[in-house]
Amino acid sequence: MMRSKLMNLVPRAVATTSRQMSTATKLTTVQVDDKTGIATLTMNRPPVNGLNLELLRDIHQSIEEIEGNKSRGLILTSSNPTIFSAGLDIFEMYKPDKERIRAFWTALQDVWLALYGSSVPTAAAINGHSPAGGCLLATSCEYRVMLPKYTIGLNETKLGIVAPKWFMSTFESVLPRRLAERALNQGRMFTTEEALAVGLVDEVANSKEEAIAKCAQFIGTFAKVNPLARALTKQQLRAEELKQLEDERVQDLEKFIFFVNQPAVQKGLGIYLESLKKKATK
Numbered sequence: 001m002m003r004s005k006l007m008n009l010v011p012r013a014v015a016t017t018s019r020q021m022s023t024a025t026k027l028t029t030v031q032v033d034d035k036t037g038i039a040t041l042t043m044n045r046p047p048v049n050g051l052n053l054e055l056l057r058d059i060h061q062s063i064e065e066i067e068g069n070k071s072r073g074l075i076l077t078s079s080n081p082t083i084f085s086a087g088l089d090i091f092e093m094y095k096p097d098k099e100r101i102r103a104f105w106t107a108l109q110d111v112w113l114a115l116y117g118s119s120v121p122t123a124a125a126i127n128g129h130s131p132a133g134g135c136l137l138a139t140s141c142e143y144r145v146m147l148p149k150y151t152i153g154l155n156e157t158k159l160g161i162v163a164p165k166w167f168m169s170t171f172e173s174v175l176p177r178r179l180a181e182r183a184l185n186q187g188r189m190f191t192t193e194e195a196l197a198v199g200l201v202d203e204v205a206n207s208k209e210e211a212i213a214k215c216a217q218f219i220g221t222f223a224k225v226n227p228l229a230r231a232l233t234k235q236q237l238r239a240e241e242l243k244q245l246e247d248e249r250v251q252d253l254e255k256f257i258f259f260v261n262q263p264a265v266q267k268g269l270g271i272y273l274e275s276l277k278k279k280a281t282k
């Protein structure tokens, strides 16, 4: 897989306008800035960019498209003004359909393998809340810029569920081990300011446009670096985590299916969904 990605590293021609590359997918758009050659991948599934099967498939397809069109980088963001992504759509896991939940988890694995293993430089413009699966997407990128007054973190333990090993290793690739362990056990959500202080995000911006510009600046730092050398360096640094999931995809899926179908887990998810609804009616 990486070999074919590496074939795409020949720099693209520089023009002066921005092009919409993909409207075929409904829940994501890909816009390539022809001046910088950087692609912005926008998630667009109201109300909260809950990662359901269809959104995950569209994100995966968009990442593949960006890998294929010789973009110089990928910026991940959201069309929602206050939410980057609410994480996995809990309705996919609550009283799940037997076939669909398998496809759902497989699509999540696909997205993580493609994003964490992407050959192009990646950055997240976190323009809103980013719990759990939203945090996974952001931390799979190489750089994060977040807007003030939002929250980010892996809050799974608060829902009575367990972040899989690859969620944890992604988190740990950004935060020091001791801090990551404590935050995971606590299910801690960090405010933007706290996330900046511990290095969970790299910069704070005051608007989405500024966040995207800062992400583009980060990607621009590679302009004078040989793209093949950069991609191979990233690939080597991330190879162990990627290989672990590649090797254990089936076991990971079965573990998820078993875990999520436990009555106590189903009960917990039901209570959590109710609490979200109650919050909305207050």
Ligand SMILES: CCCCC/C=C\C/C=C\CCC/C=C/C(=O)SCCNC(=O)CCNC(=O)[C@H](O)C(C)(C)COP(=O)(O)OP(=O)(O)OC[C@H]1O[C@@H](n2cnc3c(N)ncnc32)[C@H](O)[C@@H]1OP(=O)(O)O
Pocket: 047, 048, 050, 082, 083, 085, 086, 087, 088, 089, 090, 091, 129, 131, 132, 133, 134, 155, 156, 159, 161, 162, 163, 164, 255, 256, 257, 259, 260, 273, 276, 277, 279, 280
């Ligand atoms: C022992 C070995 C074990 C091995 C492990 C194996 C397997 C592990 C098993 C499972 C692992 C799964 C990993 C899970 C990852 C996840 O991502 S779980 C999802 C976590 N997400 C959250 O907790 C976020 C919950 N949402 C919020 O906190 C807020 O909604 C918000 C994102 C901050 C936005 O707030 P606000 O703007 O105020 O919007 P509302 O709260 O009013 O929400 C609007 C509507 O959206 C619904 N909603 C929100 N989040 C979700 C969601 N994640 N899924 C589905 N639906 C969601 C919310 O209920 C509202 O709906 P209504 O308008 O009321 O209908």
